[in-house]
Amino acid sequence: MQQELKKLQGSWRVTALDMDGQKLPAAMLEGACIVVEGDRFKSLGMGADYEGTLRLTRPGRLDLTFDSGPEKGNTNLGIYELDGDQWRICLATRGKIRPAEFRSKPGSGIAVETLIRGEAAAPSKTPAKAAKRSGAPTEFEGDWRMISGVMDGQPMEKSAVSFVKRVTQGNLTTVYAGPQVMMQFEFSHDATTSPGTLEYRNTAGTNKGKTQHAIYELKGELLKVCVAAPGASRPLKFESKPGSGNTLTLWKRAITGAAEEHLNRVRRICGSLPETSEKMSHGEPTFFAYKKVIAMFDNNHHGDGHVAVWVPAPPGVQEMLVDGSPGTYFRPPYVGVKGWVGIELPRIADDELAEHLLESYRMVAPKAKKAAARSVRR
Numbered sequence: 001m002q003q004e005l006k007k008l009q010g011s012w013r014v015t016a017l018d019m020d021g022q023k024l025p026a027a028m029l030e031g032a033c034i035v036v037e038g039d040r041f042k043s044l045g046m047g048a049d050y051e052g053t054l055r056l057t058r059p060g061r062l063d064l065t066f067d068s069g070p071e072k073g074n075t076n077l078g079i080y081e082l083d084g085d086q087w088r089i090c091l092a093t094r095g096k097i098r099p100a101e102f103r104s105k106p107g108s109g110i111a112v113e114t115l116i117r118g119e120a121a122a123p124s125k126t127p128a129k130a131a132k133r134s135g136a137p138t139e140f141e142g143d144w145r146m147i148s149g150v151m152d153g154q155p156m157e158k159s160a161v162s163f164v165k166r167v168t169q170g171n172l173t174t175v176y177a178g179p180q181v182m183m184q185f186e187f188s189h190d191a192t193t194s195p196g197t198l199e200y201r202n203t204a205g206t207n208k209g210k211t212q213h214a215i216y217e218l219k220g221e222l223l224k225v226c227v228a229a230p231g232a233s234r235p236l237k238f239e240s241k242p243g244s245g246n247t248l249t250l251w252k253r254a255i256t257g258a259a260e261e262h263l264n265r266v267r268r269i270c271g272s273l274p275e276t277s278e279k280m281s282h283g284e285p286t287f288f289a290y291k292k293v294i295a296m297f298d299n300n301h302h303g304d305g306h307v308a309v310w311v312p313a314p315p316g317v318q319e320m321l322v323d324g325s326p327g328t329y330f331r332p333p334y335v336g337v338k339g340w341v342g343i344e345l346p347r348i349a350d351d352e353l354a355e356h357l358l359e360s361y362r363m364v365a366p367k368a369k370k371a372a373a374r375s376v377r378r
Contacts, residue, residue, distance in 0.1 A: 095271035153242030
């Protein structure tokens, strides 16, 4: 495989990317590239920088092991094809099942990239300078991903929403669309009013040098913001109507630390079951099989304090579990009336968690798949 690896040496410009069945707009790929040196790779310009080891296991197969960046410690299994100066990669961004085809379905976690040999083109707009902390941490501290957005009455496309995030350090917030900085602003806020108020002082983006007024609502890990156009008065309601100039966005705090570790436990088990997929639903990672929900992650959902997973259960099981171990099991909101069970992830071992997830899978799976699921590795 050394000869094959030699063909991959150098810089490769990302020209197309499909993620979870959604095509990333070309404008977001400006400056995105992969650089291969020996068995090392760097992925640059995709909102964060990644580094690691590239291993070609056999013709057409590769493993990327990350040792720097947000994916540090993870290995993505993939397939590839090389045709002269064009390189196509298909990666499983979660789970341990290697893709079998160059196709990215919604909720699959599969990424398909097309690259052309050569240096990445410079972004058409000058990016903002790297964000530096300004002031003490606030209630907005950390990384947030967009759940929905409406701009001047026009809802944003889901494919665009999925690539937008905001990062707050002290009183400085940077909003990214893929690798590109959409806006950057310093802010002040007043949490004593209802709703809370925000003042933006834009330092980068199309509104650089201008001030904007906003209202916000923070409930647990969900942040709702309605901001007026520069020079307009503060919004009175959380709405964005055509002609208003208001931008209404909903954000979910990124899952990190211990919560992320518990989410990965659920992902690993669900990913080992046939025909399962993951997508966002109601602001939380949710797992599906045969178009039905088998598990929903709960990361302090609406400020409930849980790091848990909700699963459907057979009749009578909810009452038995909650009465027997109230510290581990609970009756979740919304779906509790249907017999669903909430499971506190820090209080349950992998084997027992796998049993619950397998049972919820069996409730929706066809008979042939139920039998196959009995032998799934937990």
